[in-house]
Amino acid sequence: MRRILVRLPNWLGDAMMARPLLASVRASFRDASITAVGPRTLLELLATDASWDEAMPWPLPAGGMGRLRSPRAFAALVLPPSFSSAWFAFRTGAALRAGFAHEGRSWLLTHAERRRARGDLHLSREYLALGRAVGAAEGAPPGPLAPTPAGRDEARALLGADTRPVAVLGPGATYGPAKRWSAERFAEVGRRFAARGWRVLACGAAAEAGACEEVARECGGESFAGRTSLEGLAAICAGAAAAVCNDSGLAHLAAAAGAPTVAVFGSTSSAWTAPLGARAAVAQRPPVCSPCFARTCRIGYRCLVAVSPDEVLAAVDRVAAPGGRVA
Numbered sequence: 001m002r003r004i005l006v007r008l009p010n011w012l013g014d015a016m017m018a019r020p021l022l023a024s025v026r027a028s029f030r031d032a033s034i035t036a037v038g039p040r041t042l043l044e045l046l047a048t049d050a051s052w053d054e055a056m057p058w059p060l061p062a063g064g065m066g067r068l069r070s071p072r073a074f075a076a077l078v079l080p081p082s083f084s085s086a087w088f089a090f091r092t093g094a095a096l097r098a099g100f101a102h103e104g105r106s107w108l109l110t111h112a113e114r115r116r117a118r119g120d121l122h123l124s125r126e127y128l129a130l131g132r133a134v135g136a137a138e139g140a141p142p143g144p145l146a147p148t149p150a151g152r153d154e155a156r157a158l159l160g161a162d163t164r165p166v167a168v169l170g171p172g173a174t175y176g177p178a179k180r181w182s183a184e185r186f187a188e189v190g191r192r193f194a195a196r197g198w199r200v201l202a203c204g205a206a207a208e209a210g211a212c213e214e215v216a217r218e219c220g221g222e223s224f225a226g227r228t229s230l231e232g233l234a235a236i237c238a239g240a241a242a243a244v245c246n247d248s249g250l251a252h253l254a255a256a257a258g259a260p261t262v263a264v265f266g267s268t269s270s271a272w273t274a275p276l277g278a279r280a281a282v283a284q285r286p287p288v289c290s291p292c293f294a295r296t297c298r299i300g301y302r303c304l305v306a307v308s309p310d311e312v313l314a315a316v317d318r319v320a321a322p323g324g325r326v327a
């Protein structure tokens, strides 16, 4: 049986944008054995897509490289742009090695794909180009990411007996302030959701507790920062009435899980990294300086200030269906 290795992205948002590639590789090589290599949390989160036969955590466990080298893969897809990930693929001995030409690593790859300027092509399509390099044909986009059983259990325990529709707010973004819409505006959106009778949850990592607690306090919601695993968060999002997030991993997760999702973009390019999903939308009012991809801004964050709570709520209503929570 032919073997294919896929080195997944390390970041949550990138991993969600890799789902079309993973689905196309699975559909194109039904007879192959696919091994995914990536952070354990992402492997567990994406397990319900059934896009691979075997998962290997990264960093590799003892003996991991030996297991990846035998049997030798006919193709390795390298999604991270780092030198180390190309070196990893080279060491596996895979006959075909496809990845982005980057960081002086092209000599390690048999198919080094030149990237266009950021935003010329959505990142998911850049990933699909890597699949084409080894013979994978683009197929139908994947459906919503199904919650894992563990995620469902966690979400049920966290949400308890409260049956109100849930709204997820994601006011964090580790990238920097140029990706963060203000807490006041998130709180305004939260108050408007609460006025609809919705339960407002400000979600994020433990490091985002400050922003989540401020938003929750100002809109009468709850902070779930640091209280959820990715699987639990995905299950909450899968049943949410709406999600409003910065351009962050949470926005991608919510959109992939099927929540009506609006992502607020600041300094970055929505043409490159808009969340994927049938019910996902972007709120962005780019000034002439956009996208600058800066983490901080010297001219007053005009890109973020220009996005109003009213237009975010209008976008929510365009993509949202009524009510809902974890099944």
Ligand code: SF4
Residues within 6 Å of the ligand: 178, 266, 267, 287, 289, 290, 291, 292, 293, 294, 296, 297, 298, 299, 300, 301, 302, 303, 304
């Ligand atoms: S320079 Fe422009 S695009 Fe960049 S963060 Fe500032 S206002 Fe936004």
